[in-house]
Amino acid sequence: MKKGVALLFFSLLVIGVKAQISGSNFNSKFIEANQLMEEKLWNRASTIWSQLVLEDQFNGNVNYKLGYCLLETANRKLESLKYLELAVEAGISKNYDSFDPREKKAPIDSRYYLSRALHLDYQMEKAIINYNKLLADIPSKHRLVPLAKRQIEMCNQAIFQVANPHNYTISNAGSIINDSSNDYSPVISLDEKTLFFTSRRVRMDSTNINITDDDTGENKEDIYVSYKDQDNEWQSPELLNINTDEHAASISVSPDAQTLYIYFDQGGNGDIYKSQLVGESWTTPEPMGSDINSPAWETHITVSSDEKTLFFISDRENGYGGRDIYRCVKLPTNEWSKALNLGPALNTPYDEDAVFLSADGKTLYFSSNGHTSMGDFDIFFSSLGDDGEWSKPKNIGYPLNTTDADVFFYPTADNNRAYYSSRKEDGLGLKDIYVIDMPDSEIGSDLSVLKGYVYPAEGENLPENCLVVVTNKNTGEVTEYKVRQRDGSYVAILPPCIAYEIEYFVNDELVEEEFINVPCESGYKTIDREVFLLPVQLDKEDLTQTTTAEGSPCDDDIAKLQEQINLLTKKLLKKGTSQPESPISSTFDEEKAEANYTRYFVYDFNDFGLQESKFEEFSNNLKKIIDLKGEVEVLVEASASYVPSSRFSNNNKLADSRAAKAKTQIIDAAKTRGVDVNKITFIKPIARVQGPAYKNDAKKNRVTYELYQYIKVSAK
Numbered sequence: 001m002k003k004g005v006a007l008l009f010f011s012l013l014v015i016g017v018k019a020q021i022s023g024s025n026f027n028s029k030f031i032e033a034n035q036l037m038e039e040k041l042w043n044r045a046s047t048i049w050s051q052l053v054l055e056d057q058f059n060g061n062v063n064y065k066l067g068y069c070l071l072e073t074a075n076r077k078l079e080s081l082k083y084l085e086l087a088v089e090a091g092i093s094k095n096y097d098s099f100d101p102r103e104k105k106a107p108i109d110s111r112y113y114l115s116r117a118l119h120l121d122y123q124m125e126k127a128i129i130n131y132n133k134l135l136a137d138i139p140s141k142h143r144l145v146p147l148a149k150r151q152i153e154m155c156n157q158a159i160f161q162v163a164n165p166h167n168y169t170i171s172n173a174g175s176i177i178n179d180s181s182n183d184y185s186p187v188i189s190l191d192e193k194t195l196f197f198t199s200r201r202v203r204m205d206s207t208n209i210n211i212t213d214d215d216t217g218e219n220k221e222d223i224y225v226s227y228k229d230q231d232n233e234w235q236s237p238e239l240l241n242i243n244t245d246e247h248a249a250s251i252s253v254s255p256d257a258q259t260l261y262i263y264f265d266q267g268g269n270g271d272i273y274k275s276q277l278v279g280e281s282w283t284t285p286e287p288m289g290s291d292i293n294s295p296a297w298e299t300h301i302t303v304s305s306d307e308k309t310l311f312f313i314s315d316r317e318n319g320y321g322g323r324d325i326y327r328c329v330k331l332p333t334n335e336w337s338k339a340l341n342l343g344p345a346l347n348t349p350y351d352e353d354a355v356f357l358s359a360d361g362k363t364l365y366f367s368s369n370g371h372t373s374m375g376d377f378d379i380f381f382s383s384l385g386d387d388g389e390w391s392k393p394k395n396i397g398y399p400l401n402t403t404d405a406d407v408f409f410y411p412t413a414d415n416n417r418a419y420y421s422s423r424k425e426d427g428l429g430l431k432d433i434y435v436i437d438m439p440d441s442e443i444g445s446d447l448s449v450l451k452g453y454v455y456p457a458e459g460e461n462l463p464e465n466c467l468v469v470v471t472n473k474n475t476g477e478v479t480e481y482k483v484r485q486r487d488g489s490y491v492a493i494l495p496p497c498i499a500y501e502i503e504y505f506v507n508d509e510l511v512e513e514e515f516i517n518v519p520c521e522s523g524y525k526t527i528d529r530e531v532f533l534l535p536v537q538l539d540k541e542d543l544t545q546t547t548t549a550e551g552s553p554c555d556d557d558i559a560k561l562q563e564q565i566n567l568l569t570k571k572l573l574k575k576g577t578s579q580p581e582s583p584i585s586s587t588f589d590e591e592k593a594e595a596n597y598t599r600y601f602v603y604d605f606n607d608f609g610l611q612e613s614k615f616e617e618f619s620n621n622l623k624k625i626i627d628l629k630g631e632v633e634v635l636v637e638a639s640a641s642y643v644p645s646s647r648f649s650n651n652n653k654l655a656d657s658r659a660a661k662a663k664t665q666i667i668d669a670a671k672t673r674g675v676d677v678n679k680i681t682f683i684k685p686i687a688r689v690q691g692p693a694y695k696n697d698a699k700k701n702r703v704t705y706e707l708y709q710y711i712k713v714s715a716k
Contacts, residue, residue: 060090064106084114158374161398184421189257290336321349359413375403414524452529595621619669659685
């Protein structure tokens with residue numbers, strides 16, 4: 001063999017071997033990626049298809065498979081468009097073989113998925129053209145026919161919604177809440193002070209750094225909570241103590257944020273659990289009772305404010321298709337009834353999910369890829385009629401709904417704001433949590449929300465057993481609300497057309513009470529209240545027991561009581577009392593033998609201690625007048641502002657109570673000084689309500705209103 005011919009033969013041999021090796025690698029990768037697709041491991045499969053596209057960029061089959069996998073991911077759907085376009089351009093194979101590495105063309109399905117990618121990219125008209133081309137190329141009984149027709153319906157709905165946007169302002173919840181990972185499923189307390197959410201982030205202690213999802217490679221889901229401070233700012237999220245090495249997601253919370261409903265995925269069988277807040281920790285989650293959980297897949301739950309009705313999501317058999325909404329009611333045995341499917345008015349042949357019942361129980365929000373969806377899951381709402389039936393669901397509209405999946409939607413009590421998660425170009429991570437302002441919402445609310453704080457005495461911790469007890473005066477029904485140990489906050493829901501008695505208990509002892517009347521059709525409003533606990537030692541029983549053998553209080557104990565009174569006064573001053581320099585004053589004119597006492601109050605207070613130094617000074621001066629004149633005339637002037645009272649049915653009663661309390665305190669103080677109370681003549685007291693008209697600005701103009709909250713006593 002000649003040298004030149006031999007060299008040529010050797011070169012061809014090397015090229016052939018390289019081609020076989022290359023082909024072998026291509027084939028093995030092709031087979032591996034196909035297997036990953038069978039297991040629905042889309043991200044891992046797309047990594048291999050990306051490598052094969054680099055090797056053969058005009059291969060219609062691998063472009064199709066890469067585009068399909070990307071379309072199935074949570075966060076890379078739009079990347080699919082260019083690959084699906086290349087797949088269709090390479091041509092459609094009528095004898096397509098999905099498992100043959102030698103296949104260079106795409107299947108007929110590629111045009112369907114290209115249309116979906118165009119739809120996601122808001123190219124709805126172009127998507128419809130491609131869907132119609134697909135329908136023209138396939139027989140009428142082809143499996144893609146009903147799917148394509150449904151997608152055309154959603155494209156047309158998307159065109160309508162985008163052309164008729166709603167007045168929504170969507171704002172990122174900020175970097176305190178969101179990070180570079182996926183953050184979603186926001187769950188908010190009724191007072192918007194507590195936010196639970198689900199995150200894929202690495203924990204602060206990195207204990208989950210190797211606990212990842214096989215498909216996405218992300219960390220498994222954990223539940224976090226963030227609280228607002230006194231300045232209404234979110235604080236750094238805290239990892240709940242109930243997270244495990246498996247997926248855990250927040251799905252709903254009670255109005256007071258002390259009962260959390262959780263989705264747990266154990267071995268792929270998702271169920272719904274419940275955990276209670278005890279002190280600062282959450283109890284071990286327990287599965288929901290009755291037949292709420294089943295061998296099927298349960299994903300979401302919402303419980304009414306009165307805890308008498310719940311709605312949940314399940315894909316159990318005999319439904320209307322896919323996941324459906326079910327309802328249970330509380331039985332007299334305090335157990336949940338058997339689940340009832342809500343029927344075809346709300347459920348569709350497609351999927352419903354993420355159900356939420358409004359605080360007033362009149363609006364049901366949920367996500368669905370049926371009804372009039374503009375693309376994948378959209379958020380819908382349905383109203384409860386007077387006949388007890390739910391209305392036809394309405395699409396909440398663009399730009400809240402998009403052409404992608406919109407699922408986790410959690411509105412506030414007034415239905416004018418909401419929290420949801422979405423992936424946006426200007427986001428801080430993959431999916432972020434957003435706040436939506438909906439000023440033109442057609443969904444109203446007439447209920448009132450009673451919320452506030454119970455403050456412990458200076459230097460003391462909040463007692464563990466603090467309750468707010470609400471009694472419906474129309475029916476006598478009693479509902480208890482726990483005060484949260486963490487910060488003393490509480491929240492209660494007050495439906496309209498009802499009068500309520502509100503009682504505040506500490507360790508089973510009544511410390512305050514009030515009466516609130518919620519008129520019919522009053523519109524949504526909040527009632528803010530603050531309850532200040534007096535020092536424990538100021539309790540009358542404790543005072544009478546703290547005595548010497550001679551029956552008088554110990555000097556040390558009196559000093560401690562006085563110190564506590566002073567601390568309480570300082571605390572009240574910090575809350576905005578109207579006379580910061582001299583809220584309590586006492587004067588005495590020896591020549592005229594006249595004494596005066598003035599005491600300003602924060603909202604709703606009418607008490608002042610017998611050991612209060614200025615009142616003690618006044619009481620001593622009153623005794624001096626009697627010693628000089630033999631008798632004394634006392635005039636009490638009591639005033640209340642127009643700010644609605646929390647403890648009295650109206651402010652005239654508050655003023656009367658202040659006047660009556662002053663008279664009682666004066667008599668008690670005189671008795672302790674050995675004064676004959678018959679020598680004291682009380683002139684008819686002056687009790688009045690005065691000051692500027694109330695404009696629902698109690699916090700903003702507190703100082704102004706408290707100029708008219710006082711008692712003034714003159715003795716001569």
